[in-house]
Every structure is written in C-alpha cells, then in structure tokens.
Amino acid sequence: MPRASLSPLLLRQGMLCGALLLFSLLCWGLYAKNQRQDMDRLLILTASQVQAGLETAGPVYLQHLPAVDLQVLWYGPEGLVVARSGPSPNPTLRPTRPQQGLIRALPWWMEHLPSLQKKPVLTEGATLRTLEVQGERWRSLTWSFAGQQVLEVRFPLMQMEQAQRVLLVVMLTLTLLMCVLMGVILQRTTRRVLAPLRDLTRTADRIARSRDLSQRVSSFPHQDELGDLSSTLNQMLDNLEWAVKAQRQFVAEASHELRTPITIVRGNLELLQRYPTMLPEQRDAILHDALLEMSRLGRLVEDLLTVAKKDAGLKLLLGQVHYSEVVVEAVRNAQKLKSEQHLSLIQDTDLWVKGDRDRLSQLLLILLDNALKYTPQGGHITVQVTGQAGWVTTVVQDTGVGMTPEEVRQVFERFFRAEHAREHNPTGSGLGLPIAHWIVEQHGGTVDVQSEVGKGTQVTFTLPMWTAGHANA
Incomplete structure (x- = not known):
C-alpha cells in the first residue's frame, strides 16, 4: 500500500518535467521569432537607406557600402543586376531577377506565438521572403520602385540559425539536468516523508488485525505536521483503549450485578416448585424476598438504561422548571424511606431553573436515598437550597458513615462503592452517583462531594437559574 502511493508522486514529477521542457521550448521559440x-x-531600414542613396548618388552608392553579411542588389528594368554591394560579385547570387521560390520562414507552431514587440511594417511594393540559394538560406526583402527597377536586400540565415540551435540545445540540456536534480531531491524528500507514514500505516494495520489497542505509533522528534499527526493518533488510541476497557468493565460489572438478584429469584422459585406443600408463612417469606429482588433488579436495569443513554450522548430537553416544588416533592417522597433519621429542608421560595423536571427529581432522590441508607438511626439529613447570582445551589448533608479522601476521588466511577457503604448496604449497584453526576452536567452545572469517615458526607451541586434570557432563547 505505501509503495502504490509513490505512483501519483512520480506522475506529478513527470508532468512537471514535461511542463518545464515545454516552457523552455516556448521561451526559445519566442526568442527565435x-x-x-x-x-x-534591419532589412527594411537598410532598404530605405539604400533607396535614398541610389536616388542621390546612383549605382556608385552601392560600391561604397561596408562589407558585411548584408547583400544589396539593384535590378534594372530587364531583370539584370545593375549594381551590387561589395567590391566583387558574390558567386552565390544570380545576376538574374530576384528568386521566386519561397520556403517556410518559421515553424508552424512558432508563427502562432505572441510577439514581444510590434510586427515590422512594410512599405508599399516591398515583400519579405525566405529563399534557398545553392543550399544556403537567406532572408530577402524586395522593393519595387521607379518603374520596373527592383532593390533586393539579403541576409544569410546560417549563422543565426546555428546560434539558435546551440541555444536550444543548451536550454533543453539545462532543463533536463534541472529535472534530474529535482527528481533526486524529490525522491529523497519523498522517502523521508513517506517513511514515517509507512510506520503509521503498518502500526494501524497491526492494530486493526490484532485488535490490540495498547500499541502506539512512533513519536517523531520534530514538532511538525507528522509529529502532530502521531500525537493525535496516539491520543485517539488512548481514548479508544480507555473506552473499550470501560465498556468491558461495564459489561462485566453489570453482569455481576444482574446475576445476584436473578440467582436469588431463581432459587426462591425453585424452592416453591420443589416444596409445594410448604407452610403459608414460609411461602409468603419466599415471595416477599423474590419481590424485593425483582424491585432491586428493576431499579438496576433502569440505572443501566440511563448509563447507556449517557454513553450514547443523549441530550436532555431543558425548559422552565419550578425547582422549589421539585425539591419539596423529593423530600416528601424521601420521608417515606427514612428509618428513625431526621430529615429537614431549608430553601429559598419560588426558585426556577432551566432543566428537566423528571431528571432533577431523580437526581434529588438519588442523593437523599444514599444519605438515608448510610446514615444510622437518629442521624440528621439536611437539604438546603439557595439562589444567588444566576445559580441555584443545593446542599445535601448527612451525618452518615462517610468516606476516605481516596474513595471521594472515585465516587463518580461506575459500580464503585466505598468500603463502609458495602458494609451498611450490600445490595447497592454503585450507579447512583455516576448518574447524578451526568444529570448535573447535562444541566450545565457542577457537583462536589466532601466527606469524612464517621462524620458524614456533603454533596453540593449548582444549576443555572431560569432568567428572561432563557425564555427568549
């Protein structure tokens, strides 16, 4: 798989080299054109100067032109050469009328290239040609004037075209060398960049095949994009490993918690089946125990469903709730559960919050039920509710068995139960406080637990107060 990823890079490199070669060729074409x-x-300017000189000095003017590659011929009405530039005739120039055979001046693709300057303007009667005379290419300008007289100015193309070919070879050679150098640099860079990516791919493949989330990708020494990628992947693997472990632990502990009441109910039913003639009071006791375990099982299943909704990212629908009424109802229901404990309520009147009424009632009952379970007879449970600065603060304080500082730090973990809590209530599930914590978070509040062994526990949570801004939202 990593090897296949080189193909697009090589293809792009080839396309880039091709584009550079085409660019070099176009630059050379622009220069040549x-x-x-x-x-x-130059031919037009020379023809104008020679024509003026001929009108002034006659054919003698051509004999005094400097001896350069440029050749000038003057044809008479009969088509014969009347005069020419230079001290002696050029054997390559025919003494007859100008050549008529034309060859292409520029390649077809070069003719369509834009010009960097204005195109030369020919005067009336002037014609530009490219000729081939005895195997040599010439650029020729013929100009008819003064009746049937013709002036021809020629320039050999051999040296210029040879220089252009040398320039083209040099440009293409330099471009190819640059492409080779760029390819070597790109290959080394690609290998250096792809090596860590191959490691990431191999590690991800090993994790996918083995399902071992304890493996991690190698960290990179440089704080660049690859370093950020490896750190992000390792963090993601940490979260996945934690989530899988939490799920496995949840399933194992949930299975354990469900097994106990199911076993008790099954055993009681087997007793009823095995001894159909048992005494009525014994039958009633067995049915009573079975009903208690079924009630416990129902509460446990309800708690597990709530935890499942929490894991699924369920969002509560929050609205205007008369919190003071919810607190009074929760305390009234808790009064039915108490056993010689003293339960008191102190709260500000007419407090409203932004929340879910049923979940808030569940939250208060969880805290009050825990306080009653772990507070001995004669103990005190106090509920205090105050509203201030946009927040409603609720404090549930008891004089129960309490917890150690280490147990307080773990109190919101699923299925965790403090040692003293297990002694006073062996049938608890350890899901109440995690659910309470989730409910408070869903309402945008905070929760805090303070406890001391033998002196009791205090749970404090805050909820956002309902304001006019909430009503308009």
Whole structure:
C-alpha cells in the first residue's frame, strides 16, 4: 500500500518535467521569432537607406557600402543586376531577377506565438521572403520602385540559425539536468516523508488485525505536521483503549450485578416448585424476598438504561422548571424511606431553573436515598437550597458513615462503592452517583462531594437559574 502511493508522486514529477521542457521550448521559440523580426526591421531600414542613396548618388552608392553579411542588389528594368554591394560579385547570387521560390520562414507552431514587440511594417511594393540559394538560406526583402527597377536586400540565415540551435540545445540540456536534480531531491524528500507514514500505516494495520489497542505509533522528534499527526493518533488510541476497557468493565460489572438478584429469584422459585406443600408463612417469606429482588433488579436495569443513554450522548430537553416544588416533592417522597433519621429542608421560595423536571427529581432522590441508607438511626439529613447570582445551589448533608479522601476521588466511577457503604448496604449497584453526576452536567452545572469517615458526607451541586434570557432563547 505505501509503495502504490509513490505512483501519483512520480506522475506529478513527470508532468512537471514535461511542463518545464515545454516552457523552455516556448521561451526559445519566442526568442527565435523576435530575433527574426529584428532581422526584418534591419532589412527594411537598410532598404530605405539604400533607396535614398541610389536616388542621390546612383549605382556608385552601392560600391561604397561596408562589407558585411548584408547583400544589396539593384535590378534594372530587364531583370539584370545593375549594381551590387561589395567590391566583387558574390558567386552565390544570380545576376538574374530576384528568386521566386519561397520556403517556410518559421515553424508552424512558432508563427502562432505572441510577439514581444510590434510586427515590422512594410512599405508599399516591398515583400519579405525566405529563399534557398545553392543550399544556403537567406532572408530577402524586395522593393519595387521607379518603374520596373527592383532593390533586393539579403541576409544569410546560417549563422543565426546555428546560434539558435546551440541555444536550444543548451536550454533543453539545462532543463533536463534541472529535472534530474529535482527528481533526486524529490525522491529523497519523498522517502523521508513517506517513511514515517509507512510506520503509521503498518502500526494501524497491526492494530486493526490484532485488535490490540495498547500499541502506539512512533513519536517523531520534530514538532511538525507528522509529529502532530502521531500525537493525535496516539491520543485517539488512548481514548479508544480507555473506552473499550470501560465498556468491558461495564459489561462485566453489570453482569455481576444482574446475576445476584436473578440467582436469588431463581432459587426462591425453585424452592416453591420443589416444596409445594410448604407452610403459608414460609411461602409468603419466599415471595416477599423474590419481590424485593425483582424491585432491586428493576431499579438496576433502569440505572443501566440511563448509563447507556449517557454513553450514547443523549441530550436532555431543558425548559422552565419550578425547582422549589421539585425539591419539596423529593423530600416528601424521601420521608417515606427514612428509618428513625431526621430529615429537614431549608430553601429559598419560588426558585426556577432551566432543566428537566423528571431528571432533577431523580437526581434529588438519588442523593437523599444514599444519605438515608448510610446514615444510622437518629442521624440528621439536611437539604438546603439557595439562589444567588444566576445559580441555584443545593446542599445535601448527612451525618452518615462517610468516606476516605481516596474513595471521594472515585465516587463518580461506575459500580464503585466505598468500603463502609458495602458494609451498611450490600445490595447497592454503585450507579447512583455516576448518574447524578451526568444529570448535573447535562444541566450545565457542577457537583462536589466532601466527606469524612464517621462524620458524614456533603454533596453540593449548582444549576443555572431560569432568567428572561432563557425564555427568549
């Protein structure tokens, strides 16, 4: 799989090299075309100067032109050469009328390239041609004037075209060398970049095949994008490992908690089946125990469903709730559960919060039920509710068995139960406080637990107060 990822990179590298070669060729074409246009301007300018000189001094003017590659011929009405530049005739130039055979001046693709300067303007009667005379290419300008007289200015193309070919070879060679150098650098860079990615891929593949979430990808020494990627992946693996462990622990502990009441109910039913003639009071006691365990089982299943909703990311629908009424109802229901404990309520009147009424009632009953279970007879449970600065604060305080500081730090973990709590109530599930914590979080509040062994526990939670802003939201 990592090897296959090189193909797009190699393809892009080839496309880039091709684009560089095409760019070099186009640059050379622009240079060659504009150099040809410069030559045409030179021919036009020379023809104008020679025509003026011929009108002034006659054919003698051509004999005094400097000996350069540029050749000038003057044809008479009969088509014969009347005069030419230079001290002696050029054997490659025919003494007859100008050549008529034309060859292509520029390649077809070069003719369509844009010009970097204005195209040369020809005067009336002037014609530009590219000729081949005895195997040599010439650029020729013919100009008819003064009746049937013709002036021809020629320039050899051999040296210029040879220089252009050398320039083209040099440009293409340099471009190819640059492509090779770029390929080597890109290959080394790609290998260095892909090596960590291959390691990430192999590690991810091992994790997928073995389902071992304890493995981690290698950390990179540099704080770059790859370093951030490896850190993010390791953090994701940490979260996944924790989630899987929590799920396994949840399933194991839930199975354990469900097994106990099911076993008790099954045993009682087997007793009823095995001894159909048992005494009525014994039968009533067995049925009573079975009903108690079924009630416990129902509460446990309800708690497990609540935890499952929490794990599924369930969001509560919050609205305007008369919190003072909810607290009074919860305390009234808790009065039915108490056993010689003293339960008192102190609260501000007419407090409203933004929340879910049923969940808030469940929250208060969880805290009050725990306080009653772990507070001995004659103990005190106090509920105090105050509203201030946009928050409603509820404090549930008891004089029960209490917990150690280490147990307080674990009190919101699923199925966790303090040692003294197990002694006073062996049938608890350890899901009440985690559910209470979730309910408070869903309402945007905070919860805090303070406890001391032998002196009691205090649970404090805050809820956002209902305001006019909530009503308009």
